[in-house]
Amino acid sequence: MFSVFLLLIGDALLAVAGVSLGFLLRFGGFEGENLNSLMDLPHMLAFIGVPLFFSYLFELYNLEKHLKKRDVLFRSLAAVGVSFMMLASVYYMMPAVKFGRGIFAISLAIFWVLQFLWHLCFSALQNSSQLARRVLVLGTGPLAKKVGDLIEATNHQHVLKGYVDLTNEPVTVPEYAIVGKGSSLFETIRFQKAHKLVISLSERRGVLPLQVVLKCKMSGIEVVDAPSFYEELTGKLLIENITPSAFFFSDGFRFTETKMVFKRIFDILCSLAGLLITLPLFPLIAVLIKLDSRGTVFFRQKRVGEMEKEFMLYKFRTMREDAEKGSGAVWAEKNDPRVTRFGRFLRKTRLDELPQFYNVLRGDMSFIGPRPERPEFVKQLKEIIPFYPERHFVKPGLTGWAQIKYAYGASMEDAVEKLRYDLYYIKHLSLFLDMLVMLETIKVMLFGRGAR
Numbered sequence: 322m323f324s325v326f327l328l329l330i331g332d333a334l335l336a337v338a339g340v341s342l343g344f345l346l347r348f349g350g351f352e353g354e355n356l357n358s359l360m361d362l363p364h365m366l367a368f369i370g371v372p373l374f375f376s377y378l379f380e381l382y383n384l385e386k387h388l389k390k391r392d393v394l395f396r397s398l399a400a401v402g403v404s405f406m407m408l409a410s411v412y413y414m415m416p417a418v419k420f421g422r423g424i425f426a427i428s429l430a431i432f433w434v435l436q437f438l439w440h441l442c443f444s445a446l447q448n449s450s451q452l453a454r455r456v457l458v459l460g461t462g463p464l465a466k467k468v469g470d471l472i473e474a475t476n477h478q479h480v481l482k483g484y485v486d487l488t489n490e491p492v493t494v495p496e497y498a499i500v501g502k503g504s505s506l507f508e509t510i511r512f513q514k515a516h517k518l519v520i521s522l523s524e525r526r527g528v529l530p531l532q533v534v535l536k537c538k539m540s541g542i543e544v545v546d547a548p549s550f551y552e553e554l555t556g557k558l559l560i561e562n563i564t565p566s567a568f569f570f571s572d573g574f575r576f577t578e579t580k581m582v583f584k585r586i587f588d589i590l591c592s593l594a595g596l597l598i599t600l601p602l603f604p605l606i607a608v609l610i611k612l613d614s615r616g617t618v619f620f621r622q623k624r625v626g627e628m629e630k631e632f633m634l635y636k637f638r639t640m641r642e643d644a645e646k647g648s649g650a651v652w653a654e655k656n657d658p659r660v661t662r663f664g665r666f667l668r669k670t671r672l673d674e675l676p677q678f679y680n681v682l683r684g685d686m687s688f689i690g691p692r693p694e695r696p697e698f699v700k701q702l703k704e705i706i707p708f709y710p711e712r713h714f715v716k717p718g719l720t721g722w723a724q725i726k727y728a729y730g731a732s733m734e735d736a737v738e739k740l741r742y743d744l745y746y747i748k749h750l751s752l753f754l755d756m757l758v759m760l761e762t763i764k765v766m767l768f769g770r771g772a773r
Contacts, residue, residue, distance in 0.1 A: 324478070325382050328443055332376060335435040336369040343428030367415075368425065371407050372432060375400040378764055381440060384447065393440050401433040453480040457510055459534075460521035460547075461499060462490035464562065468521045468547050469494060475554050482513040487530075490523050506533045510542055521547040556726060557741035558748070560708055568711070573748030576715070583752060584687065591688045591759075592681035599675050606637055606672065613663035616642030619676060624693035627716045631696060632685040635676040639664030671766045677719050689755040690718025691743040702736050709736075712743045715750065722746035722754070725761035 376382065379396045388396065408425055456472055456479050458465045465484055472481045483500030486492070492499070501509030510518065518537055522528060538544045548567070551559040568574050607618040620638040623631050640659045660668065667673035680686040686693065691712045694702070702709045723742035727735075746754065 324384055324447065328382055328384075328440070329373065331439050331443070332373055332436055333369050335439055336372055336432050337365065339432030339435060340365065340368055340424075340428045342431050343424050346427060347424055367411060368408070368428065371411065372401060372404040372429065372436075375403045375407070376436070377760060378767065380764070381436075388440075388444070390441060393444070394437060397433055397437050397440065401429050401436075405429055447478065453478055454516040455480055455482045455514055456517045456519060457482050457500075457513055457515040458484045458494075458519045458521050459487070459503075459506070460484065460490065460523070461486045461492045461494045462521075462523045463493050464523055464547050465521035466493045468519055468550060469498070471551065471554055479517070479554075482515050485509055487522065487528055503530055503533075506530060507536055507540075510537055515542065517543040517545065517550075519545055519547055519550045552745065555741075556722070556745055557738075558744045560706075560737070560741055560744065563708065563744075571748065573750075576750065580750070584750075584755070585684075587752065587755065588681050588688045592678045595675070595678040596682070599678070602672070602675070606667070606675075609663050610638060610661075614641060614661045623696055624717065625696055625699045625713065626685055626693055627713060629699070629710070629713050632680070632693075634685070634693060635679055637667055637673040637676060639667050639673045671762075674719060681719055685716075687716035687718050688720070689746075689758045690716050690721050691746065692721055692724060692739075693717035698736075702733070705733065706737055706740060708744065709740060712740060712747065715747055720758060720762040720765075722758055725758055725765055 376397065379400045381388075381393070381396055381400065405426065408429070412425070458468050458481070461484050469481050469484065472479050481498075483498050484494050485501045485503060485506055486499050487503040500513060518534070520529065520534070534544060545553075548559040548562050551557075610616075610618050617638055620636045620640075621633050622636070624634040626632045639661060640657075641661060664673070677686060681688055699709075721743065722745060723739040726742050727739055746758075
């Protein structure tokens with residue numbers, strides 16, 4: 322998250338630099354009216370905000386993708402091209418935030434060059450082994466192997482220096498990767514020049530060398546447990562290794578009255594704005610649904626909400642009218658034959674969810690939160706998946722952290738994976754996280770990801 326923030330701040334500063342150099346090239350200096358225009362806050366915010374927004378949509382800040390030079394070049398060019406058209410429209414409708422004629426085109430071109438070079442330099446620094454944080458994993462069992470595999474598979478910000486064996490659990494990691502014993506933990510950390518120690522023991526009680534680990538901590542080594550490290554790298558919780566105490570003593574999972582009041586205000590404003598913007602589409606969608614297949618326009622279905630209270634969820638119908646006749650409640654499948662032709666388009670673009678603005682306005686749902694499941698599925702999932710009921714401590718959402726991070730769920734395995742993300746969202750619930758989910762949802766809708 323810090324790396325993304327740093328990249329974003331760098332782009333914002335480069336946008337300011339682009340405008341400044343644009344003025345310098347166009348007018349030869351900063352004097353009089355030119356200086357006033359350059360220093361005007363609305364002018365500058367409009368110029369900074371639009372390119373950064375489209376850079377975000379074109380995933381220039383998605384560090385998980387490890388973009389190549391060519392990808393950065395074309396994505397940044399596309400973002401600047403769309404920004405040019407958008408700024409031209411904004412300047413036409415709002416002349417008060419407009420720079421002088423020709424300035425914004427020159428400034429955007431300069432910004433594109435600077436942004437491309439900055440992203441290449443940042444990527445090189447991020448992938449540099451010299452700057453990566455060196456990690457030692459304490460443990461050699463299944464949990465330790467999971468952490469080690471995660472480090473090697475996810476990013477280049479951490480590098481695995483090896484495992485430390487406490488001889489208390491079966492060895493499932495490669496023998497060649499074991500670089501020390503528990504009795505010489507501190508010396509091993511010093512020798513490997515590790516920055517971080519990840520405690521990855523299946524059972525810590527009576528096994529963890531507390532005094533040695535404390536010595537490491539007091540010597541400046543960062544000490545974290547495996548679930549926390551997993552959460553940091555993946556944006557989800559390792560539910561197999563969560564204990565009830567993690568809910569009790571964690572900094573997260575706190576729903577203050579103030580926080581929930583602001584969330585409800587946010588929900589009302591967003592649902593009203595959503596309804597006002599999309600209501601003109603409703604008649605057109607309704608006609609196309611009726612032309613495509615027989616049946617009702619709207620689809621109603623019971624879902625489980627906050628505190629496991631059931632409510633009626635509304636959607637545009639995307640399946641045949643008799644889709645579950647004879648089968649009852651079943652998971653949706655990839656290329657589900659029950660979905661109509663126009664229904665497939667509605668699902669891909671998420672337009673079938675528009676009537677749920679009404680659910681949000683009523684208070685059945687929140688704008689952001691875990692997706693509501695059907696009572697039949699909830700009953701099954703509660704019996705099989707640990708901590709599944711905890712997702713009902715907040716209102717379900719029109720969109721959510723799991724929806725933007727994971728593909729459409731249609732099995733028990735998918736439900737487990739999505740619960741990891743749902744619990745992460747509940748733990749870190751905040752207005753900032755809600756705004757991030759909203760921006761990511763825009764990308765999902767534009768590019769049609771994860772639909773079935």
